[in-house]
Amino acid sequence: MNLKISALEFIEEVKTGNITVEEFTAKTIERINQIDDKLHAFLSVNDNALDQARNIDKKIKSGEKVGDCFGMPISIKDNMCIKDTKTTCASKMLENFVAPYDATVISKLKKQDAIFIGKVNMDEFAMGLTTEFSAFGPSKNPWNIEHVPGGSSGGSAVSVSSYECIASLGSDTGGSVRNPASFCSTVGYKPTYGLISRYGLISYANSIEQIGPLTRTVKDTAFMLNLIAGVDPNDNTTVNNNNEDYLKNIDSGIEGKKIGIITETIGDGIDPEVMTATKEAISKLEGLGAICEEVSLEMVKYSVAAYYTITATEAGSNLARYDNLRYGYEMPVEGYEFNSYISKARKNFGPEVTRRMIIGGFVPSAGHAGKYFLKAMKVKSKLTKEINEAFKKFDLLIAPTVPILPFKIGEKIDDPVSLFLVDINTVTANLTGKPAISIPFKIVNGLPIGIQLMANSMNDKMLLQAAHALEKTVTLPEIPI
């Protein structure tokens, strides 16, 4: 049984009867049991997966209508609610939190007969880009387990790249889907803000984050997007996509498309290997008929500072509800006045979350907001203006997803500022609401490099077409696990 097939291949195999869902599910669980001790992608595995698989097989046999996923095993980042399932955000604060409802993406995929094979690891409350800040221990990069898998959707990227599932849903606040996708060599996509409902995604910085799929191929991403995109009455920020079919015409190519190379992403601080890969990607795109040209986005150099100011502000507010009064972990209330109870209960947050909440209490506070939060909001709106201007001239923007190669676990954990700077190429898409995708491009010294393409709002379809074109030019070695 080949676990390395794509989502679309899996569906064909099941439809033609070459494999049963039960066989594939069993094999997948076996794979998880075999290798996940080493990789730590999963925080919990679905005990009912095999039963669900058998039920779908039964439906297929009896000719009943089966959902578009045909029992495909999908892993879910542990910040999305699945009813009656633990949803921890990789935090001690929510260690025992069982979600009382389904996130919109979950109920949509349930209807399509997806099997949620398990909940996967992440940086606590999605704050981080290495998965080292999980309260339950880091995930490892399957290409080299001494290296970080990226984050915060590290578990998603690890589970897809090491064949523990076919696809995964992550969330991307400043690169949290694209960064681990790049580090683990999977496709990782952040849609236009509002394209996918966030209802049931536990908020970190709600004004800029989106759920996004991590898959083996761009086509698989388009397939997933078809299932989960669109207006949701439960999320007032969702936008109407007119039931766009993202798979249709995915082979359109990029001939004649104008691509801007963001000057600020290929200058100081970029690893020479990443620089080389980026140049190779550009020449491949030119080979496909695209016209590439440098474009400077001056505000990019302030984007990381603005990003951390805005996200800390929103996090400080979004995470305020974790006071342990309504749900959380066991801690008796007797003998406390409420303020002291809340203070004590909230000590269960990990160091990175605590750091960002302290910043989040400071930067928007009276007397400091003008210097920090409001200034950051100004950067956000100027950056948006600048990028909208660029999209008048260009169809797409290109940059390396991450300026450096996957680094070793522990290497940057004590240096938050240098860690923050790794986000420089990804935060722009979040601050401006634009869609962006990371495509596996190269393996150098056994470590992956991803290339990022960005498009204007609601041009997600064109973005996927371009990503697919670039993807077709790439052949990568087998993962060594």
Added chain:
Amino acid sequence: MTKIGLEIHCQLTNLESKLFCSCKANYREFEPNENICPVCAGMPGSLPRLNQEAVKKATMIAMALNCSTPEKIAFFRKNYFYPDLPKNFQITQLNIYGDTSVGGSGTISVGDKKIRITRIQLEEDPGRLIYEGSSSKNQITLVDYNRAGTPLVEIVTEPDFETPKEVRDFLNILSDLLKNLGVADPSLEGAMRADANVSTRGGNKVEIKNIGSFHDLEKAAHFEITRQESLHDRDIPIAQETRHWDDRRKITVSSRSKEEDMDYRYFLEGDIPWVKINPEIRTELKSEMPESISSKKERYVTKYNIPEQVADVLSSDKYYSDMFEKSHTESNAKEVANIITTELMGLEDTREKREASKLTATHLRDLADSIQTGKVSRNSSKNALHEILKTGKSVSQIISDLDLGNVSDESELLKIIDKIISDESEAVEQAKSNPQTINYLVGKVMQATKGKADPTSTLNLLKKQIGI
């Protein structure tokens, strides 16, 4: 000189659902924590879903108070920790980054005075804390989130009030206005709460929080003025502070908490996109708005010739003015208004009585017509009205059942009058010398006819028989 400013919180009790979810806005009939869902309980991952109807109703209130309404409204987060707040922030509105609240500045007339409205904002109500236990040592706090997320409109005024009476007059007008708009029933428990800012003789401003009813608001203002005046008299400076209204003892008490120092870290609520309120929407809302109290009053006076005072009373009460609208005709309007304001308002002065009443618009119309055509005297109509409320029987049925019909047969009335004249010879003589005392004889006739005689014809016949 005394200055009082108000912050009034009014629940939009007539809405079907809460401000951000589909739980009931009327939480009062539920067991604790029954009227909640992931959204209003602030469960992880839930998002607010703005109730557009609440935006409409709040905008109507702003328009009715002559406030400016912005092109686009926005929501903000007010961040603070409190156990009654499921998310530990409240979604509210703010005007510090431009006018984005449902209502900007406006004015409302209270008597001859104009009270300035600072702003009107739409926000969510927190849950409710219930304290149990006798001493502070074994006191426990229970939280009920049924109320959390109930749509609340906050109306902030400038410090334009100079006396508690002006406050009361304003509250009466506001209360009538909200009822007339059909957005709220201010009489429901907890539906109206207020904070008041009071300063006297140019001294510091004292904020009084937690006033649970309109009735107490006037009392609180009164108490606070007296307290401050007595401090002034003894040359003790007034501290700028927050005080709480002690509902039980009816006094204000200094709060230990430094609420004035709180930093709420306001910022835009990204989960709710800006809501456009363009001129078309405003026009539409205006057309949906019921006629204002002042325009109703004017119509009653000019069209039906109803006395100004009667029109005033009638128009300012939605229940009775609705009843008037349903039951009057061109010809009997004045009579209907008269029955409502002189009799009915006394008979249906509580919610229970209104609910028990079997009176319909048809009853009122028939009763007024019967008075006008002389079928029943105004006097007897009171008894009829009593009976209608109790039984719901038709007016004609009641008139015949209770034998309330006017003594219209003049010869019969004459017989009675002649008997009274012979029985009351002393009074008759007196009436001859002092015509005003004839009323005594009219009263006797009424007594004898059980009020069924028409007073005017009785008087005329009496005069004729006595010869004055």
